Amino acid sequence: MTISRRRFLLSTAVIGGGLLIGYAATRPSRHRVANETLAHNGQRFLTTWLRIDPDNRVTVYVPHSEMGQGVHTSLAMMAADELDADWELVTAEQAPATDLFANGDLITGFASEFGLPSFLQPILAASSVKISQLVNLQTTGGSSSVRFTGEHGMRNAGAAAREMLIACAADRWGVPAEQCHTQLSHVHHNASGRSLAYGELAAAAAELEPPENPRLKQPQEFTIMGKAMSRADIPPKVNGSAQYGIDAYSDDMLFAAIRIAPVFGARLVSVDASEALGRRGVQRVIELEDSVAVVADNYWRAKEALKLVKAEFEQTENDHVSSADIWAQFDSDLAAGDGKKDKEVGDTKTAMSEASDIIEASYRVPYLAHAPMEPMNCTVHFHDGRADVWTSTQDNLGIRGRVASVGGLDENDVMMHPVYLGGGFGRRLPFNWNMIDHATLIAKQFEVPVKTIFSREDDMQQDYYRPAVASNFRASFDTNGNVSAWENRFTGPIQTPGAAHIPYAIGNQSIRVVDSETHVPIAAWRSVDHSQQTFFTESFIDEVAHRAGRNPYQFRLELLSEHPRHRRVLEVAAEGAGYGQNLPDGHAMGIAVQESFGSIVAEIAEVSIDENGQPRVHRVTCAIDCGRAVNPDTVEQQVESGILFGLSAALYGEITIENGAVVQANFPDYNSVRMAQTPEIQIHIIESGEALGGLGEPATPPIAAAVANAAYILTGQRIRELPFKNHDLSRSTPVAQR
Amino acid sequence: MANFRVNGVEYRLDVEPEMPLLWVLRDELGLTGTKFGCGIAACGACTVHVNGSSTRSCVTPVQAVEGADITTIEGLAEAVNGTAPDAPALTRVQQAWIDYQVPQCGYCQSGMVMAVTDLLNNNPNPSDADIDRSLSNICRCGSTPRVRKAIRSLVSA
Known part of the structure; x- marks a missing residue:
């Protein structure tokens, strides 16, 4: 058979027949509801995200992207449990990227936690943005899906729908609603032995106004939540059928390869594309403000032709900036000013002046790339005054608005097609626009779909990076040997308020931030500021413990007297790890504990030093208090994932700058933990019954400090700069175990 | 002309001999189950079987698989379990x-x-x-x- 290209056409997301409960014409518009939510923190957001079909099938619309965190399954579980649905009849779909499905619960959740998160703030800063865009939210970030959308939105939606179905059944039977109960997608009236399937009631129920405050179940009433359910997105991920953004495909599709100015912010000056234009399959060479792209009928052809394009970019004031310059800037900014208050308690100055001993240390962590396995890509098809978009994004609504704005369309004329994400980790949050903008501007010049792909090198060198941070500490001991003051000066900006705060009972604390901007674009990276700050604070508290001659575990427990949940995770992790018991020769355990995104996590790493002077992590024992586990298997997956993501960064991760541009280009110089470096991971989930905590991020922060604290015991070397690959731990003096 | 079988189907394609198998599969045949990860054989996302052996298709020019039997993730079950x-x-x-x-x-x-x-x-x-x-x-x-x-x-x- 001779074939050019033929295969499936680009698919279109359509909501099929059936009833979307709660969409009665009299409903207030979603815009208004959501605006009210934004304007008044803590106000209840009420809508339904459920469709029930005549055949009794339930579809839950999830306003979050599936990037492997199992959100389509866990949120469906939450709605289905409150609905008393038969789980076998429940499926989840990603909510369409339309105003109707904007997710106001995110605003409610984040606002109650720490005000609007940084990744949402740019939208507020843009005064020209329509108020409706403020709530055009389908963001997946901040470890928010289950604890905010699920807990506020999905459970209420399920419970409201259940009450509506009961009301219809009671009305039909002429009995009081209180005499009816629900089970496995049916309403029952025990006294008369009658029952009706939800599918038979859905049409009538959809005419009702959803109750504002439906009764939610108590945990002991849960039938679905708390059980380890198989993730719905896994079967298509084992046979190649899962569709990621990069898999959008049509017979007439074109492909774009792009070269962006290597120094951030530089503009394109001139292009000589003469050698590229004659190449097979090449359609056009497109010049953009900061880049040049080749569009061809095959990505490889586009990329090969791009190599022949000569492009000149303007010189900028950053052309000679190197990482050394950036560190020097951080150091001098930290030395020059006392910065802004992050947290001040007591009188640190006096405590320091009266100290019997003072310990000082300076820490640094580098820029990091996100490097999701699926390189950044975006397919846009402009046609008939509209655009269809396929891209792996953590916010389809945000991208819809951006494509509309860049492409000169009304956002209602932009159709987002939901796809799986090949990893996100913050890279695919809104405001990390570069790929979206480039792909939109390129595709706008064609009438066929154009798929723009960043090569891995583009992906690594044109990211929005986890910020590099320098952090200087001092701690003092009073004449009784107790810790009397904690002083911390670190470079900002702060993206996550409170990340540098410590839970330890130290009477005098001065934590201040010195903003030190560079030309390197920054963004949220899995666990955001906690990824840097937990390495700093949990390493330095370990230094303080050793200086005091104390066991770091006991020392922490004593200073956590007012934080019983922190103590608990430490105790559970220590017991699970066998902390304090004999270890093989050359092994030691390091500890770290951190609260982030509402969950509290302790990690204990068992480490040895290998023949290359590098830490070998044998085992990680993790205890996590996330309030309650909705899907325990997903909790474990996210903890495994968070630990290994953090471990890759701690061991290998660094983005450095030379001549204004990123040095690292691909996986050999930005390595990841693979099978051979994967430790055994033991996880203890603590169901404290407290408010739900996040899961996507909280396991990432503690691991770097846990490994560094173990390495210190083994070698006497205190690692204050990551990654480990830049250190040689082979010649060293073990510290006596206490 | 490049000649090979993918998942049991015979193909005869007019493509450059140096085009990596990955892009032949994805962009010419629309077999998108095989993934682009790094382009330099560093990550393994593009792994397919060439005559039964794991091969990183992103660095395998199509001329290197002339006459070969290629199995991708889409055809793995049939290749293993039969038809x-x-x-x-x-x-x-x-x-x-x-x-x-x-x-x-x-x-x-x-x-x-x-x-x-x-x-x-x-x-x-x-x-x-x-x-x-x-x-x-x-x-x-x-x-x-x-x-x-x-x-x-x-x-x-």
Whole structure:
């Protein structure tokens, strides 16, 4: 058979027949509801995200992207449990990227936690943005899906729908609603032995106004939540059928390869594309403000032709900036000013002046790339005054608005097609626009779909990076040997308020931030500021413990007297790890504990030093208090994932700058933990019954400090700069175990 | 003209001999189950079987597979289980991947499944050291603990 290209056409997301409960014409518009939510923190957001079909099938619309965190399954579980649905009849779909499905619960959740998160703030800063865009939210970030959308939105939606179905059944039977109960997608009236399937009631129920405050179940009433359910997105991920953004495909599709100015912010000056234009399959060479792209009928052809394009970019004031310059800037900014208050308690100055001993240390962590396995890509098809978009994004609504704005369309004329994400980790949050903008501007010049792909090198060198941070500490001991003051000066900006705060009972604390901007674009990276700050604070508290001659575990427990949940995770992790018991020769355990995104996590790493002077992590024992586990298997997956993501960064991760541009280009110089470096991971989930905590991020922060604290015991070397690959731990003096 | 079979289908394609097999599969044949990860054989997301052996298709020019039998993730079950109407739709590796809930984002898993299948074909009872040595695929989500568990389940079975 001779074939050019033929295969499936680009698919279109359509909501099929059936009833979307709660969409009665009299409903207030979603815009208004959501605006009210934004304007008044803590106000209840009420809508339904459920469709029930005549055949009794339930579809839950999830306003979050599936990037492997199992959100389509866990949120469906939450709605289905409150609905008393038969789980076998429940499926989840990603909510369409339309105003109707904007997710106001995110605003409610984040606002109650720490005000609007940084990744949402740019939208507020843009005064020209329509108020409706403020709530055009389908963001997946901040470890928010289950604890905010699920807990506020999905459970209420399920419970409201259940009450509506009961009301219809009671009305039909002429009995009081209180005499009816629900089970496995049916309403029952025990006294008369009658029952009706939800599918038979859905049409009538959809005419009702959803109750504002439906009764939610108590945990002991849960039938679905708390059980380890198989993730719905896994079967298509084992046979190649899962569709990621990069898999959008049509017979007439074109492909774009792009070269962006290597120094951030530089503009394109001139292009000589003469050698590229004659190449097979090449359609056009497109010049953009900061880049040049080749569009061809095959990505490889586009990329090969791009190599022949000569492009000149303007010189900028950053052309000679190197990482050394950036560190020097951080150091001098930290030395020059006392910065802004992050947290001040007591009188640190006096405590320091009266100290019997003072310990000082300076820490640094580098820029990091996100490097999701699926390189950044975006397919846009402009046609008939509209655009269809396929891209792996953590916010389809945000991208819809951006494509509309860049492409000169009304956002209602932009159709987002939901796809799986090949990893996100913050890279695919809104405001990390570069790929979206480039792909939109390129595709706008064609009438066929154009798929723009960043090569891995583009992906690594044109990211929005986890910020590099320098952090200087001092701690003092009073004449009784107790810790009397904690002083911390670190470079900002702060993206996550409170990340540098410590839970330890130290009477005098001065934590201040010195903003030190560079030309390197920054963004949220899995666990955001906690990824840097937990390495700093949990390493330095370990230094303080050793200086005091104390066991770091006991020392922490004593200073956590007012934080019983922190103590608990430490105790559970220590017991699970066998902390304090004999270890093989050359092994030691390091500890770290951190609260982030509402969950509290302790990690204990068992480490040895290998023949290359590098830490070998044998085992990680993790205890996590996330309030309650909705899907325990997903909790474990996210903890495994968070630990290994953090471990890759701690061991290998660094983005450095030379001549204004990123040095690292691909996986050999930005390595990841693979099978051979994967430790055994033991996880203890603590169901404290407290408010739900996040899961996507909280396991990432503690691991770097846990490994560094173990390495210190083994070698006497205190690692204050990551990654480990830049250190040689082979010649060293073990510290006596206490 | 390039001649080869993919998942049992004979192809005769007019493509440049140096075009990597990955882009022939994805952009010319629309077989998007094979993933682009790094382009330099560093991550394994593009792993396919060429005459049964794991091969990183992103650095394999199509001229190197002239006349070869290529299996991609889309055709793996048929290649392993045959085409009889009652043949299982999944291989035992794929089934173990579901049983142990291995994938997270899943983007690397086509390559991971192909690599593990080849490993077990050559070494039905691999030690942990064998697994470490044979599987260098990158998974940024951190599915590796479950990859190991799933492989162990197949070894002891």
